[in-house]
Amino acid sequence: MPPLLTLLVFILVWHLYARTGRTAEYLLPGPGKVLSVLFPTPAAFKNDAELFQQALDQRKDLLIALGETTQGALAGFGLSITVGTIFAALLASSRWARAALYPYAIFFQTVPIIAIAPLLVIWFGFGLRTVIASAFIASLFPIVANTLAGLISTDPNLVDLFRLYGGTGFRGKMLSLLKLRVPAALPQTFTGLRVAGGLAVIGAIVGEFIGGGGLGSIVDVARTQQRTDVVFAAVLLASLLGLALFCVLGALSWALLRHWDAGARAN
Amino acid sequence: MSFSASVGISLSAVTKVFPGGVRAVGGAEPVTAEIVAGEFQIFLGPSGCGKSTLLRLIAGLDVPTTGTISLTPGGGGKPQSAVAGDIAYVFQEPHLLPWRNVLRNAALPLELMGVPKAKRLEQARLALADVGLSDFAAAYPAQLSGGMKMRVSLARALITRPKLLLLDEPFAALDEITRQRLDDMLRDIWARTGMTVVFVTHSVAEAVFLGRRAWVFSQRPARIVLDTPIDLPEARIPALRTDARFAEIAHRLSASLAETQQGAEVLAAHGLRDGGVIR
Numbered sequence: 001m002p003p004l005l006t007l008l009v010f011i012l013v014w015h016l017y018a019r020t021g022r023t024a025e026y027l028l029p030g031p032g033k034v035l036s037v038l039f040p041t042p043a044a045f046k047n048d049a050e051l052f053q054q055a056l057d058q059r060k061d062l063l064i065a066l067g068e069t070t071q072g073a074l075a076g077f078g079l080s081i082t083v084g085t086i087f088a089a090l091l092a093s094s095r096w097a098r099a100a101l102y103p104y105a106i107f108f109q110t111v112p113i114i115a116i117a118p119l120l121v122i123w124f125g126f127g128l129r130t131v132i133a134s135a136f137i138a139s140l141f142p143i144v145a146n147t148l149a150g151l152i153s154t155d156p157n158l159v160d161l162f163r164l165y166g167g168t169g170f171r172g173k174m175l176s177l178l179k180l181r182v183p184a185a186l187p188q189t190f191t192g193l194r195v196a197g198g199l200a201v202i203g204a205i206v207g208e209f210i211g212g213g214g215l216g217s218i219v220d221v222a223r224t225q226q227r228t229d230v231v232f233a234a235v236l237l238a239s240l241l242g243l244a245l246f247c248v249l250g251a252l253s254w255a256l257l258r259h260w261d262a263g264a265r266a267n
Numbered sequence: 268m269s270f271s272a273s274v275g276i277s278l279s280a281v282t283k284v285f286p287g288g289v290r291a292v293g294g295a296e297p298v299t300a301e302i303v304a305g306e307f308q309i310f311l312g313p314s315g316c317g318k319s320t321l322l323r324l325i326a327g328l329d330v331p332t333t334g335t336i337s338l339t340p341g342g343g344g345k346p347q348s349a350v351a352g353d354i355a356y357v358f359q360e361p362h363l364l365p366w367r368n369v370l371r372n373a374a375l376p377l378e379l380m381g382v383p384k385a386k387r388l389e390q391a392r393l394a395l396a397d398v399g400l401s402d403f404a405a406a407y408p409a410q411l412s413g414g415m416k417m418r419v420s421l422a423r424a425l426i427t428r429p430k431l432l433l434l435d436e437p438f439a440a441l442d443e444i445t446r447q448r449l450d451d452m453l454r455d456i457w458a459r460t461g462m463t464v465v466f467v468t469h470s471v472a473e474a475v476f477l478g479r480r481a482w483v484f485s486q487r488p489a490r491i492v493l494d495t496p497i498d499l500p501e502a503r504i505p506a507l508r509t510d511a512r513f514a515e516i517a518h519r520l521s522a523s524l525a526e527t528q529q530g531a532e533v534l535a536a537h538g539l540r541d542g543g544v545i546r
Contacts, residue, residue: 155362157358158362158364160328160356161356161362161375161376162379163328164326164327164328164355164356165351165352165375165379165380165427166351166379167351172379175379179378183364186366257366259365259368259407259409260365260366260407260408
């Protein structure tokens with residue numbers, strides 16, 4: 001309830017401020033104007049059939065763009081989950097690999113995605129592949145860092161217990177990985193996934209600014225036409241996408257961890 | 268529940284030095300001693316003296332720097348090497364897997380040893396009944412009290428019907444009443460099964476109440492400064508705690524502990540607090 005209340009107050013203040021006309025509408029459209037981009041009604045266009053049709057087309061473009069961005073973000077996110085967890089498992093398995101590779105993973109993370117995006121277009125061309133690559137790069141690091149932290153912080157007494165009964169051979173090591181290290185790392189992995197999900201959406205939109213398609217290019221085009229209401233609508237859809245991803249991950253983590261992890265129960 | 272056999276432990280000139288030169292067990296005098304099969308052996312010593320390290324060496328979780336530790340079958344005969352399930356280890360904290368319910372936690376050792384599911388869950392139910400937790404098989408560790416978690420930990424240790432049960436200050440973190448209840452339960456299980464038990468503690472009262480033989484350890488590096496039988500009736504009833512014989516043995520152990528403590532203080536006064544570190 002409290003978050004809804006915050007939202008209502010925010011929209012009300014925004015609405016009241018926009019109505020005063022202190023800031024021109026092409027700079028800051030009111031919430032009603034933004035909403036009519038997403039839900040056009042004939043009345044909002046003073047029953048002008050042509051303008052209304054344009055608004056309907058605009059909305060259709062937005063929804064198609066949302067689909068494209070969702071596709072790019074999810075594909076990039078899926079890729080970074082796969083690569084990230086395997087990479088983290090590799091780093092966790094050997095102190096040597098960790099020392100040799102982890103500093104570069106951190107270095108890689110500090111390079112801003114917006115700076116490499118032009119390079120991605122050169123490598124992958126315009127379109128979805130650049131968007132996926134961008135979403136992948138933006139969301140990889142939190143998954144690696146959190147999964148790694150989870151995998152290497154396993155209770156040493158439990159590691160001993162597994163050695164006592166499972167032995168120290170290959171079979172024992174596999175049992176320890178699958179039945180101890182992986183489940184023990186899950187809460188931290190999910191923390192990483194929740195952060196990474198939002199970053200994947202950001203990465204996808206950055207990729208679209210340069211590689212074209214999706215909400216990113218709608219924002220880019222609307223910006224040049226000074227259609228701030230469309231920009232706002234696109235931004236709203238993008239954040240709803242991020243929020244949906246966050247909620248799905250939250251539900252998944254609750255389902256998996258509700259019996260034991262205090263963090264998962266609190267969410 | 269009955270166990271096929273118990274094992275004795277033979278320590279021969281054992282020392283343990285950790286990387287960095289920290290001597291944990293047997294410095295100038297390596298530890299040489301015997302624990303007979305079926306014994307309830309107490310390791311009593313000040314905190315951090317190395318008695319837990321010795322327990323880990325016996326469990327095979329770590330290897331001695333010098334010397335050998337061998338297990339000898341109860342009826343006599345050649346030393347044998349332990350197979351999985353022969354030795355059980357109970358930690359200071361319960362260390363359960365929080366994502367598993369009580370039943371599957373208790374069944375873990377058999378699962379790691381490759382015992383089929385139906386068989387291991389059946390065994391787990393029996394082990395839980397032994398520690399009085401039959402009604403909590405489906406509960407998760409987060410729902411249990413500290414004492415109940417420790418009982419699950421005990422059930423997990425007992426499920427393989429070990430010949431040797433090693434406990435490292437297992438009840439130290441529990442309140443007095445719970446601890447006494449678990450002491451009674453452990454003593455009862457030992458009496459029924461006849462397995463060898465090694466129990467590490469820094470509590471004199473717990474040592475005397477539980478054990479049949481006690482070793483008192485010096486400050487680190489651990490060596491045995493007193494080896495004494497605890498001559499009390501086999502039935503360790505609560506009234507024993509106020510018995511004169513109980514008090515006499517407790518006094519002797521305390522005095523021995525105090526000596527090692529004093530020795531350490533003398534060393535500390537001479538700036539040799541880290542007597543265990545090779546410089």
